[in-house]
Amino acid sequence: MLRMSDRLADNLHCVTVEIAAACSRAGRSPDEVTLVAVTKYTELVWVRRLIELGVRNLGESRPQQLLERAEQLPSEVHWHMIGHLQRNKVKPVLPRTVLIHSVDSLRLLERISVLAAELSLRPRVLLEVNVSGEASKDGLMDTELIAQWDAIQAVPNVDVAGLMTMAPLTSDSSVARRVFRSLRQLRDELATRAATHIKLTELSMGMSGDFAVAIEEGATLVRIGSRLFEGL
Ligand SMILES: *Cc1c(COP(=O)(O)O)cnc(C)c1O
Numbered sequence: 001m002l003r004m005s006d007r008l009a010d011n012l013h014c015v016t017v018e019i020a021a022a023c024s025r026a027g028r029s030p031d032e033v034t035l036v037a038v039t040k041y042t043e044l045v046w047v048r049r050l051i052e053l054g055v056r057n058l059g060e061s062r063p064q065q066l067l068e069r070a071e072q073l074p075s076e077v078h079w080h081m082i083g084h085l086q087r088n089k090v091k092p093v094l095p096r097t098v099l100i101h102s103v104d105s106l107r108l109l110e111r112i113s114v115l116a117a118e119l120s121l122r123p124r125v126l127l128e129v130n131v132s133g134e135a136s137k138d139g140l141m142d143t144e145l146i147a148q149w150d151a152i153q154a155v156p157n158v159d160v161a162g163l164m165t166m167a168p169l170t171s172d173s174s175v176a177r178r179v180f181r182s183l184r185q186l187r188d189e190l191a192t193r194a195a196t197h198i199k200l201t202e203l204s205m206g207m208s209g210d211f212a213v214a215i216e217e218g219a220t221l222v223r224i225g226s227r228l229f230e231g232l
Helices: 002-025 044-052 063-072 087-096 106-119 142-153 173-192 211-216
Strands: 034-038 057-060 078-081 097-103 124-128 159-164 202-204 221-224
Touching (some): 002 044, 044 057, 044 063, 057 063, 063 078, 063 087, 087 106, 097 106, 106 124, 173 202, 202 221, 211 221
Parallel strands (some): 034 057, 034 221, 057 078, 097 124, 159 202
């Protein structure tokens, strides 16, 4: 048990060191990058251990599992919803999350807005962009996002804090880099056309295989799962 726990601590340490190294290469401060530990693959005992090790930002991709775990774990955890969110799951998720990374349509944003007003909340959300254009991926196409930008900005009761994407699964880091760079450029482009109350500060990009590249390209949130839990 102890040896296995040490493996989790070792993995976390390695990831933290790699985040710091990527920040240093990019001339950024490690404070600018938040590690969101993606716990969807792992059992509750390891999630508890991760919290003991000081990790506070946890991500789940399924609303049901996020809600169950939020019940079972200390309230100091900041929960991130990172997976596809159905409109009928928005209501219970809103009070439990600090950030919804995966708003993939204007309709979903509008639904969040209506429920936020009902619950007297002002949720922080990111817009998920399908940069690579793969048919299998969720997210707004960049052209769609640009076309809908005025409508998105007009949606009340939500704080649109930035963009999120997933790179294609490939060991070729230049592919991921291109995707992450495109997301940053899209953010910069939208920011020039944003109302003053909208600050697109967050870029959620980078997973176990590509987080270093994502940080070099400006990620402020990296979503890391399998690297933390490998070998347990
Ligand atoms: C599962 C998942 C991750 C984590 O993936 P790893 O490759 O295991 O780090 C990140 N983001 C999203 C949206 C996910 O669904």
